[in-house]
Amino acid sequence: MIGIFWLITIVGDVCLVLHKLTLDEAETYGECLTCPLSHFDSWEPTKRGAQLLTPFDAPTRAVIATSEYEEWPRGRIVFNFSAQRFVVYADRQAFIYGEKIRETFNLPDDAVFRTDLHYRTTKHLPQKRSLPVSRNAGSRL
Helix, strand or coil: CEEEEEEEEECCEEEEEEEEECHHHCEEECCEEECCCCHHHHHHHHHCCCCCCECCCHHHHHHHHCCCCCCCCEEEEEEECCCCEEEEEECHHHHHHHHHHHHHCCCCCCCEEEECHHHCCCCCCCCCCCCCCCCCCCCEC
16 A cells, blocks of 8 residues: 555654555556645645544544644655555654554565655654554554
8 A cells, every 4th residue: 555644643642644545546656656645735634624534533633733734754655666666755753663654554574664855844753662553544653
């Protein structure tokens, strides 16, 4: 699967918020299959009540309503069809949550994580705690 995601904090816990889709639903951009939605084009309508992101629960909507899309660590997962590999472009803070991102997007072990200046953020996540990994998107990490 490919898509876009954020790591946000809800009551001190890190939560994965996302929009994901299959490769069949993706659009071509250069040598990649990618999500047609930008971070801005999914965050802003969600602020106004559109259900574009998962989870769409009250705590997540409260964070979205009081934040700008570029404040939280975020990333984009694409499939590079030339290299036949998934690539995660993200804020460096997302790397420590790589296992959860891989699991949530069903990424293979050879998926590559790369930084991108576009995904630098102003918010800093708390130190990662040892919490069980859940299969539910949006679960606390």
